Amino acid sequence: MANQQKKSTMSDVVREKDVEKRNESYKQYVEQTTPKFSCFKNCVNAFIVGGLICTLGQFLVNLYMSMGADKETAKLYNILTLVFLSILLTGIGIYQKLAKFGGAGTLVPITGFANSVAAPAVEYKQEGQVFGIGCKIFTISGPVILYGIFSSWVLGLVYYIYTLIK
Amino acid sequence: MADNIKRITKMAGKHSVQFHEPPSIISVSSIAGKKEGEGPLGSYFDVVHEDPMVGKKTWEEAESEFMKQAAEKALEKANLKNTDIRYIIGGDLLGQLIATSFGIAELQIPMFGVFGACSTMGESMILGAMLVDGGYAKKVIAITSSHFAGAEKQFRYPLDYGNQRPYSASWTVTGSGAAVIACQKDAKNQGFNTDIIIPGATVGKIVDFGIKDNMNMGAAMVPAAFDTIKQNFEDFGVKPDYYDKIITGDLGYVGSEILVDMLKEKGYDISNNHMDCGVEIYDQNEQDTHAGGSGCSCSAITFAGYVMKRLRDKEWKRVLFVPTGALLSQVSFNEGKTIPGIAHGVIVESR
Numbered sequence: 001m002a003n004q005q006k007k008s009t010m011s012d013v014v015r016e017k018d019v020e021k022r023n024e025s026y027k028q029y030v031e032q033t034t035p036k037f038s039c040f041k042n043c044v045n046a047f048i049v050g051g052l053i054c055t056l057g058q059f060l061v062n063l064y065m066s067m068g069a070d071k072e073t074a075k076l077y078n079i080l081t082l083v084f085l086s087i088l089l090t091g092i093g094i095y096q097k098l099a100k101f102g103g104a105g106t107l108v109p110i111t112g113f114a115n116s117v118a119a120p121a122v123e124y125k126q127e128g129q130v131f132g133i134g135c136k137i138f139t140i141s142g143p144v145i146l147y148g149i150f151s152s153w154v155l156g157l158v159y160y161i162y163t164l165i166k
Numbered sequence: 167m168a169d170n171i172k173r174i175t176k177m178a179g180k181h182s183v184q185f186h187e188p189p190s191i192i193s194v195s196s197i198a199g200k201k202e203g204e205g206p207l208g209s210y211f212d213v214v215h216e217d218p219m220v221g222k223k224t225w226e227e228a229e230s231e232f233m234k235q236a237a238e239k240a241l242e243k244a245n246l247k248n249t250d251i252r253y254i255i256g257g258d259l260l261g262q263l264i265a266t267s268f269g270i271a272e273l274q275i276p277m278f279g280v281f282g283a284c285s286t287m288g289e290s291m292i293l294g295a296m297l298v299d300g301g302y303a304k305k306v307i308a309i310t311s312s313h314f315a316g317a318e319k320q321f322r323y324p325l326d327y328g329n330q331r332p333y334s335a336s337w338t339v340t341g342s343g344a345a346v347i348a349c350q351k352d353a354k355n356q357g358f359n360t361d362i363i364i365p366g367a368t369v370g371k372i373v374d375f376g377i378k379d380n381m382n383m384g385a386a387m388v389p390a391a392f393d394t395i396k397q398n399f400e401d402f403g404v405k406p407d408y409y410d411k412i413i414t415g416d417l418g419y420v421g422s423e424i425l426v427d428m429l430k431e432k433g434y435d436i437s438n439n440h441m442d443c444g445v446e447i448y449d450q451n452e453q454d455t456h457a458g459g460s461g462c463s464c465s466a467i468t469f470a471g472y473v474m475k476r477l478r479d480k481e482w483k484r485v486l487f488v489p490t491g492a493l494l495s496q497v498s499f500n501e502g503k504t505i506p507g508i509a510h511g512v513i514v515e516s517r
Contacts, residue, residue: 010424010427010428010430010431011431013375013428013431014428014431014432015431022375023375023376024376026375026376026377026389027375027376027377029424030377030382030385030420030424033420033423033424034333034334034382034385034420035333035334035420036332036333037330037332037333042330090326090328091326093326095326095328096325096326096327096328098328099328099329099330100328100330100331102328103330106328107328107329112328115326115327115328116327116328118326119323119324119325119326119327119328120324120327122324122325122326123319123324123325123326124324126223126224140323140324140327
Protein backbone atom coordinates (compact mmCIF):
# COMPACT_ATOMS: atom_id res chain seq x y z
CA MET A 1 0.00 0.00 0.00
CA ALA A 2 1.18 3.52 -0.70
CA ASN A 3 1.01 4.41 3.01
CA GLN A 4 3.52 1.76 3.96
CA GLN A 5 6.05 3.05 1.43
CA LYS A 6 6.08 6.56 2.87
CA LYS A 7 8.89 7.14 5.39
CA SER A 8 7.88 8.05 8.92
CA THR A 9 9.48 11.04 10.63
CA MET A 10 9.66 11.81 14.33
CA SER A 11 7.50 14.82 13.62
CA ASP A 12 4.75 12.49 12.36
CA VAL A 13 4.96 10.48 15.54
CA VAL A 14 4.91 13.32 18.02
CA ARG A 15 2.20 15.35 16.31
CA GLU A 16 -0.19 12.45 15.68
CA LYS A 17 -3.18 12.65 17.97
CA ASP A 18 -4.77 9.33 17.10
CA VAL A 19 -3.14 6.65 19.28
CA GLU A 20 -3.28 3.84 16.72
CA LYS A 21 -1.87 5.97 13.92
CA ARG A 22 0.84 7.30 16.24
CA ASN A 23 1.87 3.79 17.26
CA GLU A 24 1.99 2.71 13.62
CA SER A 25 4.07 5.74 12.78
CA TYR A 26 6.44 5.09 15.68
CA LYS A 27 6.82 1.43 14.71
CA GLN A 28 7.82 2.49 11.22
CA TYR A 29 10.23 5.11 12.56
CA VAL A 30 11.89 2.50 14.78
CA GLU A 31 12.10 0.13 11.81
CA GLN A 32 13.92 2.85 9.85
CA THR A 33 16.42 3.73 12.58
CA THR A 34 17.23 0.26 13.91
CA PRO A 35 20.35 -1.24 12.33
CA LYS A 36 19.90 -4.71 10.91
CA PHE A 37 22.13 -7.58 9.92
CA SER A 38 22.83 -7.96 6.23
CA CYS A 39 20.44 -10.68 5.06
CA PHE A 40 22.82 -11.59 2.25
CA LYS A 41 25.74 -12.04 4.64
CA ASN A 42 23.58 -14.17 6.94
CA CYS A 43 22.56 -16.37 4.02
CA VAL A 44 26.16 -16.85 2.94
CA ASN A 45 27.25 -17.79 6.49
CA ALA A 46 24.32 -20.18 6.86
CA PHE A 47 25.10 -21.76 3.49
CA ILE A 48 28.73 -22.33 4.41
CA VAL A 49 28.09 -23.72 7.89
CA GLY A 50 25.04 -25.76 6.89
CA GLY A 51 26.88 -27.07 3.87
CA LEU A 52 29.87 -28.10 5.97
CA ILE A 53 27.65 -29.94 8.45
CA CYS A 54 25.90 -31.80 5.66
CA THR A 55 29.22 -32.60 4.03
CA LEU A 56 30.38 -34.03 7.34
CA GLY A 57 27.18 -36.08 7.38
CA GLN A 58 27.88 -37.50 3.95
CA PHE A 59 31.46 -38.29 4.96
CA LEU A 60 30.15 -40.18 7.99
CA VAL A 61 27.70 -42.18 5.84
CA ASN A 62 30.53 -43.14 3.49
CA LEU A 63 32.74 -43.99 6.46
CA TYR A 64 30.19 -46.29 8.06
CA MET A 65 29.42 -47.97 4.77
CA SER A 66 33.10 -48.61 4.23
CA MET A 67 33.12 -50.22 7.67
CA GLY A 68 30.53 -52.74 6.49
CA ALA A 69 27.16 -51.17 7.27
CA ASP A 70 24.38 -51.16 4.69
CA LYS A 71 23.05 -47.78 3.51
CA GLU A 72 20.15 -47.51 5.97
CA THR A 73 22.25 -48.45 8.99
CA ALA A 74 25.00 -46.08 7.92
CA LYS A 75 22.47 -43.22 7.74
CA LEU A 76 21.24 -44.06 11.24
CA TYR A 77 24.75 -44.04 12.63
CA ASN A 78 25.38 -40.75 10.86
CA ILE A 79 22.39 -39.16 12.63
CA LEU A 80 23.52 -40.58 15.97
CA THR A 81 27.00 -39.15 15.45
CA LEU A 82 25.78 -35.68 14.51
CA VAL A 83 23.37 -35.60 17.45
CA PHE A 84 26.15 -36.72 19.79
CA LEU A 85 28.53 -34.06 18.50
CA SER A 86 25.88 -31.31 18.90
CA ILE A 87 25.12 -32.32 22.46
CA LEU A 88 28.81 -32.54 23.32
CA LEU A 89 29.53 -29.12 21.85
CA THR A 90 26.46 -27.67 23.59
CA GLY A 91 27.59 -29.09 26.91
CA ILE A 92 31.07 -27.62 26.66
CA GLY A 93 29.78 -24.26 25.44
CA ILE A 94 31.15 -24.22 21.90
CA TYR A 95 27.92 -24.80 19.99
CA GLN A 96 26.54 -21.33 20.79
CA LYS A 97 29.57 -19.66 19.25
CA LEU A 98 29.21 -21.70 16.06
CA ALA A 99 25.49 -20.98 15.90
CA LYS A 100 26.01 -17.24 16.31
CA PHE A 101 27.93 -17.28 13.06
CA GLY A 102 26.06 -20.05 11.29
CA GLY A 103 22.46 -19.16 12.14
CA ALA A 104 20.16 -21.31 10.05
CA GLY A 105 23.15 -23.38 8.98
CA THR A 106 23.31 -24.96 12.43
CA LEU A 107 19.60 -24.70 13.17
CA VAL A 108 18.11 -26.54 10.21
CA PRO A 109 20.11 -29.83 10.26
CA ILE A 110 19.48 -32.28 13.10
CA THR A 111 22.20 -30.45 15.02
CA GLY A 112 19.72 -27.64 15.77
CA PHE A 113 17.21 -30.01 17.27
CA ALA A 114 19.83 -31.76 19.39
CA ASN A 115 21.08 -28.43 20.71
CA SER A 116 17.54 -27.28 21.51
CA VAL A 117 17.06 -30.31 23.75
CA ALA A 118 20.51 -30.29 25.32
CA ALA A 119 20.53 -26.58 26.19
CA PRO A 120 17.47 -26.61 28.48
CA ALA A 121 18.69 -29.86 30.03
CA VAL A 122 21.86 -28.07 31.11
CA GLU A 123 20.01 -24.93 32.21
CA TYR A 124 17.28 -26.55 34.29
CA LYS A 125 19.41 -29.13 36.06
CA GLN A 126 19.31 -26.98 39.20
CA GLU A 127 15.55 -27.24 39.41
CA GLY A 128 15.66 -31.00 39.87
CA GLN A 129 15.34 -34.13 37.76
CA VAL A 130 11.54 -34.16 37.64
CA PHE A 131 10.35 -30.55 37.66
CA GLY A 132 13.52 -29.12 36.23
CA ILE A 133 14.92 -31.30 33.48
CA GLY A 134 11.84 -33.53 33.22
CA CYS A 135 9.31 -30.76 32.68
CA LYS A 136 11.43 -28.25 30.84
CA ILE A 137 13.72 -30.22 28.58
CA PHE A 138 11.40 -29.81 25.60
CA THR A 139 10.59 -26.10 26.08
CA ILE A 140 12.27 -25.15 22.82
CA SER A 141 11.84 -28.33 20.79
CA GLY A 142 8.26 -28.95 21.91
CA PRO A 143 6.70 -27.31 18.85
CA VAL A 144 8.98 -29.31 16.53
CA ILE A 145 7.96 -32.59 18.11
CA LEU A 146 4.27 -31.78 18.31
CA TYR A 147 3.78 -30.32 14.85
CA GLY A 148 6.25 -32.70 13.25
CA ILE A 149 4.23 -35.68 14.44
CA PHE A 150 0.95 -33.98 13.70
CA SER A 151 1.87 -33.10 10.13
CA SER A 152 3.15 -36.66 9.56
CA TRP A 153 -0.24 -37.89 10.69
CA VAL A 154 -2.06 -35.48 8.35
CA LEU A 155 0.09 -36.52 5.41
CA GLY A 156 -0.38 -40.16 6.34
CA LEU A 157 -4.13 -39.59 6.26
CA VAL A 158 -3.90 -37.88 2.89
CA TYR A 159 -1.82 -40.74 1.52
CA TYR A 160 -4.26 -43.30 2.88
CA ILE A 161 -7.21 -41.57 1.24
CA TYR A 162 -5.20 -41.40 -1.99
CA THR A 163 -4.59 -45.16 -1.93
CA LEU A 164 -8.30 -45.76 -1.36
CA ILE A 165 -9.24 -43.59 -4.31
CA LYS A 166 -6.63 -45.11 -6.61
CA MET B 167 13.81 28.50 37.29
CA ALA B 168 13.32 25.91 40.04
CA ASP B 169 14.56 28.28 42.75
CA ASN B 170 11.64 30.57 42.13
CA ILE B 171 9.02 27.89 42.71
CA LYS B 172 7.24 28.63 45.97
CA ARG B 173 8.48 26.13 48.49
CA ILE B 174 5.17 25.76 50.29
CA THR B 175 4.36 22.42 48.81
CA LYS B 176 6.34 19.25 48.28
CA MET B 177 4.47 18.63 45.06
CA ALA B 178 6.00 20.15 41.96
CA GLY B 179 3.89 20.46 38.84
CA LYS B 180 1.86 17.44 37.79
CA HIS B 181 4.03 14.43 38.61
CA SER B 182 7.10 15.64 40.48
CA VAL B 183 8.19 16.10 44.06
CA GLN B 184 10.55 18.63 45.57
CA PHE B 185 12.16 18.19 48.95
CA HIS B 186 12.50 21.14 51.28
CA GLU B 187 15.40 19.56 53.12
CA PRO B 188 16.80 17.37 50.36
CA PRO B 189 17.98 13.96 51.60
CA SER B 190 21.67 13.16 51.08
CA ILE B 191 23.22 10.17 49.42
CA ILE B 192 25.88 9.36 51.99
CA SER B 193 27.17 6.12 50.52
CA VAL B 194 26.91 4.07 47.34
CA SER B 195 28.22 0.68 46.28
CA SER B 196 28.56 -1.17 43.00
CA ILE B 197 29.27 -4.89 42.69
CA ALA B 198 29.83 -5.94 39.08
CA GLY B 199 30.35 -9.07 37.02
CA LYS B 200 33.31 -10.00 34.83
CA LYS B 201 32.04 -8.50 31.57
CA GLU B 202 31.20 -5.24 33.32
CA GLY B 203 34.59 -5.20 34.97
CA GLU B 204 36.19 -5.56 31.55
CA GLY B 205 34.13 -2.70 30.14
CA PRO B 206 34.98 1.02 29.92
CA LEU B 207 33.66 1.68 33.44
CA GLY B 208 35.35 -1.31 35.05
CA SER B 209 37.64 0.72 37.27
CA TYR B 210 34.73 2.64 38.83
CA PHE B 211 33.08 -0.36 40.47
CA ASP B 212 33.80 -1.26 44.08
CA VAL B 213 34.03 -5.00 43.44
CA VAL B 214 34.27 -7.07 40.26
CA HIS B 215 33.53 -10.78 40.39
CA GLU B 216 35.21 -13.05 37.85
CA ASP B 217 32.96 -15.99 38.68
CA PRO B 218 29.38 -15.30 37.52
CA MET B 219 28.12 -17.83 40.05
CA VAL B 220 30.12 -16.24 42.90
CA GLY B 221 30.51 -19.71 44.36
CA LYS B 222 26.76 -20.41 44.47
CA LYS B 223 24.83 -23.28 42.86
CA THR B 224 22.22 -21.38 40.84
CA TRP B 225 22.04 -18.08 38.92
CA GLU B 226 19.32 -16.86 41.24
CA GLU B 227 21.43 -17.51 44.33
CA ALA B 228 24.32 -15.76 42.64
CA GLU B 229 22.22 -12.67 42.01
CA SER B 230 21.10 -12.70 45.66
CA GLU B 231 24.75 -12.83 46.66
CA PHE B 232 25.55 -9.82 44.47
CA MET B 233 22.75 -7.93 46.18
CA LYS B 234 23.80 -8.95 49.67
CA GLN B 235 27.32 -7.74 48.92
CA ALA B 236 26.07 -4.44 47.51
CA ALA B 237 24.10 -3.73 50.68
CA GLU B 238 26.98 -4.73 52.93
CA LYS B 239 29.50 -2.72 50.92
CA ALA B 240 27.36 0.41 51.05
CA LEU B 241 27.11 0.03 54.83
CA GLU B 242 30.82 -0.69 55.17
CA LYS B 243 31.81 2.39 53.18
CA ALA B 244 29.73 4.57 55.51
CA ASN B 245 30.81 2.75 58.64
CA LEU B 246 27.23 1.79 59.32
CA LYS B 247 25.55 -1.37 60.55
CA ASN B 248 22.36 -2.91 59.23
CA THR B 249 20.64 -1.75 62.43
CA ASP B 250 21.30 1.87 61.42
CA ILE B 251 19.05 1.49 58.38
CA ARG B 252 15.34 1.82 59.01
CA TYR B 253 14.02 0.62 55.65
CA ILE B 254 15.37 -1.01 52.54
CA ILE B 255 13.64 -0.50 49.20
CA GLY B 256 14.67 -2.90 46.50
CA GLY B 257 13.75 -5.05 43.54
CA ASP B 258 15.04 -7.11 40.66
CA LEU B 259 13.92 -8.71 37.40
CA LEU B 260 13.20 -12.22 38.61
CA GLY B 261 9.70 -13.56 39.20
CA GLN B 262 8.39 -12.63 42.64
CA LEU B 263 11.62 -10.67 43.26
CA ILE B 264 13.37 -13.74 44.66
CA ALA B 265 16.85 -12.32 44.18
CA THR B 266 15.95 -9.42 46.47
CA SER B 267 14.14 -11.47 49.10
CA PHE B 268 16.88 -14.04 49.48
CA GLY B 269 19.62 -11.48 49.06
CA ILE B 270 18.72 -9.10 51.83
CA ALA B 271 16.89 -11.43 54.23
CA GLU B 272 19.93 -11.72 56.48
CA LEU B 273 20.14 -7.96 56.91
CA GLN B 274 16.88 -8.02 58.86
CA ILE B 275 15.94 -4.54 57.69
CA PRO B 276 12.21 -3.85 57.10
CA MET B 277 11.77 -4.09 53.38
CA PHE B 278 9.68 -2.65 50.58
CA GLY B 279 9.92 -4.88 47.51
CA VAL B 280 9.33 -2.93 44.32
CA PHE B 281 9.14 -3.84 40.67
CA GLY B 282 10.07 -1.28 38.05
CA ALA B 283 11.97 -3.57 35.73
CA CYS B 284 15.14 -1.73 34.74
CA SER B 285 13.85 1.52 36.27
CA THR B 286 13.92 -0.02 39.75
CA MET B 287 16.92 2.03 40.95
CA GLY B 288 15.08 5.25 40.15
CA GLU B 289 11.91 4.01 41.81
CA SER B 290 13.76 2.82 44.93
CA MET B 291 15.68 6.07 45.24
CA ILE B 292 12.55 8.22 44.90
CA LEU B 293 10.62 6.18 47.46
CA GLY B 294 13.64 6.17 49.77
CA ALA B 295 14.03 9.93 49.49
CA MET B 296 10.32 10.41 50.15
CA LEU B 297 10.50 8.26 53.29
CA VAL B 298 13.45 10.27 54.58
CA ASP B 299 12.07 13.69 53.69
CA GLY B 300 8.71 12.76 55.16
CA GLY B 301 10.38 12.08 58.48
CA TYR B 302 9.62 8.37 58.36
CA ALA B 303 13.25 7.31 58.44
CA LYS B 304 16.67 8.78 59.13
CA LYS B 305 18.47 6.37 56.81
CA VAL B 306 17.29 4.03 54.07
CA ILE B 307 18.92 1.88 51.43
CA ALA B 308 17.77 1.85 47.80
CA ILE B 309 19.02 -1.27 46.06
CA THR B 310 18.61 -3.35 42.92
CA SER B 311 20.31 -6.13 40.99
CA SER B 312 20.26 -8.11 37.76
CA HIS B 313 22.13 -11.11 36.38
CA PHE B 314 22.71 -11.92 32.73
CA ALA B 315 22.17 -15.67 33.10
CA GLY B 316 19.15 -15.31 35.36
CA ALA B 317 17.51 -12.86 33.00
CA GLU B 318 18.21 -14.95 29.91
CA LYS B 319 16.66 -17.94 31.66
CA GLN B 320 13.60 -15.97 32.69
CA PHE B 321 12.99 -13.96 29.55
CA ARG B 322 14.79 -15.57 26.65
CA TYR B 323 16.64 -18.82 25.98
CA PRO B 324 18.89 -21.20 27.90
CA LEU B 325 22.47 -19.98 27.70
CA ASP B 326 23.76 -22.78 25.50
CA TYR B 327 20.97 -22.51 22.95
CA GLY B 328 22.28 -21.65 19.51
CA ASN B 329 20.43 -18.54 18.39
CA GLN B 330 21.43 -15.25 16.84
CA ARG B 331 20.79 -11.93 18.57
CA PRO B 332 19.76 -8.96 16.45
CA TYR B 333 21.69 -5.66 16.57
CA SER B 334 18.93 -4.08 18.62
CA ALA B 335 19.20 -6.70 21.37
CA SER B 336 20.82 -5.67 24.62
CA TRP B 337 22.99 -7.52 27.12
CA THR B 338 21.71 -7.81 30.68
CA VAL B 339 24.22 -6.41 33.15
CA THR B 340 25.33 -8.67 35.98
CA GLY B 341 25.68 -6.76 39.19
CA SER B 342 24.06 -4.91 42.04
CA GLY B 343 24.04 -1.27 43.12
CA ALA B 344 22.97 0.31 46.39
CA ALA B 345 22.63 3.81 47.79
CA VAL B 346 22.28 4.89 51.42
CA ILE B 347 19.92 7.88 51.54
CA ALA B 348 19.90 9.86 54.78
CA CYS B 349 18.31 12.87 56.45
CA GLN B 350 20.69 15.69 55.60
CA LYS B 351 20.73 17.46 58.95
CA ASP B 352 20.97 14.27 60.93
CA ALA B 353 23.75 12.86 58.78
CA LYS B 354 25.72 16.08 58.88
CA ASN B 355 25.61 16.05 62.68
CA GLN B 356 26.97 12.52 62.62
CA GLY B 357 29.90 13.67 60.52
CA PHE B 358 28.86 12.33 57.13
CA ASN B 359 29.68 14.15 53.91
CA THR B 360 26.28 15.43 52.79
CA ASP B 361 27.38 17.19 49.61
CA ILE B 362 25.36 14.94 47.29
CA ILE B 363 21.64 15.60 47.66
CA ILE B 364 18.36 14.67 46.01
CA PRO B 365 16.42 17.95 45.67
CA GLY B 366 13.53 16.43 43.77
CA ALA B 367 12.23 13.76 41.45
CA THR B 368 9.71 13.03 38.72
CA VAL B 369 7.69 9.86 39.03
CA GLY B 370 7.05 8.19 35.70
CA LYS B 371 3.80 6.86 34.27
CA ILE B 372 3.39 3.94 31.93
CA VAL B 373 3.86 4.98 28.31
CA ASP B 374 3.23 2.53 25.50
CA PHE B 375 3.70 3.31 21.82
CA GLY B 376 2.82 -0.20 20.74
CA ILE B 377 6.24 -1.82 20.25
CA LYS B 378 6.03 -5.61 20.48
CA ASP B 379 9.61 -6.56 19.68
CA ASN B 380 11.27 -7.81 22.86
CA MET B 381 14.58 -7.77 21.01
CA ASN B 382 14.36 -3.99 20.72
CA MET B 383 13.63 -2.89 24.27
CA GLY B 384 15.43 0.40 23.81
CA ALA B 385 12.87 1.56 21.28
CA ALA B 386 10.03 0.31 23.50
CA MET B 387 11.20 2.39 26.47
CA VAL B 388 12.00 5.64 24.69
CA PRO B 389 8.46 7.09 24.88
CA ALA B 390 8.47 6.63 28.66
CA ALA B 391 11.85 8.35 29.02
CA PHE B 392 10.63 11.12 26.73
CA ASP B 393 7.51 11.59 28.86
CA THR B 394 9.32 11.69 32.20
CA ILE B 395 12.11 13.99 31.03
CA LYS B 396 9.64 16.37 29.38
CA GLN B 397 7.49 16.30 32.52
CA ASN B 398 10.51 17.07 34.66
CA PHE B 399 11.33 20.13 32.55
CA GLU B 400 7.72 21.31 32.73
CA ASP B 401 7.15 20.60 36.44
CA PHE B 402 10.29 22.42 37.51
CA GLY B 403 10.17 25.08 34.81
CA VAL B 404 13.67 24.33 33.54
CA LYS B 405 15.42 23.71 30.24
CA PRO B 406 17.81 20.86 29.32
CA ASP B 407 20.90 22.90 30.20
CA TYR B 408 19.74 23.04 33.84
CA TYR B 409 21.42 19.66 34.11
CA ASP B 410 25.06 18.89 33.40
CA LYS B 411 23.97 15.43 32.35
CA ILE B 412 20.66 13.74 31.61
CA ILE B 413 21.35 10.09 32.22
CA THR B 414 18.97 7.43 30.93
CA GLY B 415 19.15 3.81 32.05
CA ASP B 416 19.26 1.39 29.18
CA LEU B 417 17.93 2.88 26.00
CA GLY B 418 21.09 1.71 24.26
CA TYR B 419 22.46 3.03 21.00
CA VAL B 420 19.18 2.61 19.14
CA GLY B 421 16.97 4.12 21.83
CA SER B 422 19.25 7.07 22.62
CA GLU B 423 19.08 8.30 19.05
CA ILE B 424 15.30 8.05 19.01
CA LEU B 425 14.98 9.86 22.37
CA VAL B 426 17.06 12.83 21.29
CA ASP B 427 14.97 13.14 18.12
CA MET B 428 11.71 12.90 20.04
CA LEU B 429 12.63 15.58 22.57
CA LYS B 430 13.90 17.86 19.78
CA GLU B 431 10.40 17.80 18.32
CA LYS B 432 9.16 19.33 21.56
CA GLY B 433 11.85 21.98 21.55
CA TYR B 434 14.19 20.27 24.02
CA ASP B 435 17.69 19.62 22.73
CA ILE B 436 19.48 17.12 24.94
CA SER B 437 22.02 16.02 22.35
CA ASN B 438 24.83 17.79 24.20
CA ASN B 439 24.22 16.50 27.69
CA HIS B 440 22.50 13.14 27.19
CA MET B 441 24.19 10.01 28.43
CA ASP B 442 22.92 6.44 28.52
CA CYS B 443 24.18 3.85 31.01
CA GLY B 444 23.56 1.02 28.54
CA VAL B 445 25.82 2.71 26.01
CA GLU B 446 28.56 3.59 28.50
CA ILE B 447 28.86 0.32 30.37
CA TYR B 448 30.16 -1.86 27.53
CA ASP B 449 32.49 -1.43 24.59
CA GLN B 450 30.18 -2.27 21.70
CA ASN B 451 32.96 -3.43 19.38
CA GLU B 452 35.17 -5.34 21.78
CA GLN B 453 32.48 -6.96 23.87
CA ASP B 454 29.90 -7.86 21.21
CA THR B 455 27.05 -6.37 23.19
CA HIS B 456 25.04 -5.08 20.22
CA ALA B 457 22.68 -2.32 21.37
CA GLY B 458 24.25 -1.96 24.82
CA GLY B 459 23.64 -2.96 28.42
CA SER B 460 20.30 -3.39 30.15
CA GLY B 461 18.89 -4.72 33.39
CA CYS B 462 18.23 -3.12 36.75
CA SER B 463 21.88 -2.95 37.68
CA CYS B 464 22.91 -1.30 34.41
CA SER B 465 21.71 2.05 35.68
CA ALA B 466 22.42 1.20 39.32
CA ILE B 467 26.11 0.36 39.09
CA THR B 468 26.79 3.05 36.50
CA PHE B 469 25.20 5.60 38.82
CA ALA B 470 26.85 4.28 41.97
CA GLY B 471 30.28 3.88 40.42
CA TYR B 472 30.70 6.38 37.62
CA VAL B 473 28.09 9.12 38.07
CA MET B 474 28.60 9.51 41.82
CA LYS B 475 32.36 9.91 41.29
CA ARG B 476 31.77 12.70 38.78
CA LEU B 477 29.42 14.38 41.24
CA ARG B 478 31.81 14.02 44.18
CA ASP B 479 34.69 15.43 42.15
CA LYS B 480 32.40 18.37 41.28
CA GLU B 481 32.83 17.71 37.56
CA TRP B 482 29.06 17.64 37.34
CA LYS B 483 26.93 19.85 39.56
CA ARG B 484 23.49 18.56 38.76
CA VAL B 485 22.22 15.51 36.91
CA LEU B 486 18.85 14.00 36.06
CA PHE B 487 19.12 10.25 36.54
CA VAL B 488 16.33 8.54 34.55
CA PRO B 489 16.48 4.74 34.61
CA THR B 490 13.97 3.21 32.18
CA GLY B 491 12.03 -0.04 32.47
CA ALA B 492 10.12 -2.35 30.13
CA LEU B 493 7.14 -3.77 31.95
CA LEU B 494 6.61 -6.98 30.03
CA SER B 495 6.68 -10.64 31.05
CA GLN B 496 7.16 -13.85 29.09
CA VAL B 497 3.43 -14.42 29.31
CA SER B 498 2.42 -10.97 28.09
CA PHE B 499 4.86 -11.30 25.21
CA ASN B 500 3.58 -14.74 24.20
CA GLU B 501 0.02 -13.46 24.35
CA GLY B 502 0.91 -10.87 21.76
CA LYS B 503 0.77 -7.79 23.97
CA THR B 504 2.84 -4.65 23.53
CA ILE B 505 5.75 -3.60 25.72
CA PRO B 506 4.78 -0.77 28.13
CA GLY B 507 7.64 1.41 29.34
CA ILE B 508 8.24 3.46 32.46
CA ALA B 509 10.95 5.88 33.51
CA HIS B 510 11.64 7.48 36.89
CA GLY B 511 13.66 10.70 37.09
CA VAL B 512 15.82 11.53 40.11
CA ILE B 513 17.49 14.94 40.39
CA VAL B 514 20.89 14.56 42.05
CA GLU B 515 22.99 17.60 42.97
CA SER B 516 26.49 18.12 44.22
CA ARG B 517 26.91 21.17 46.42
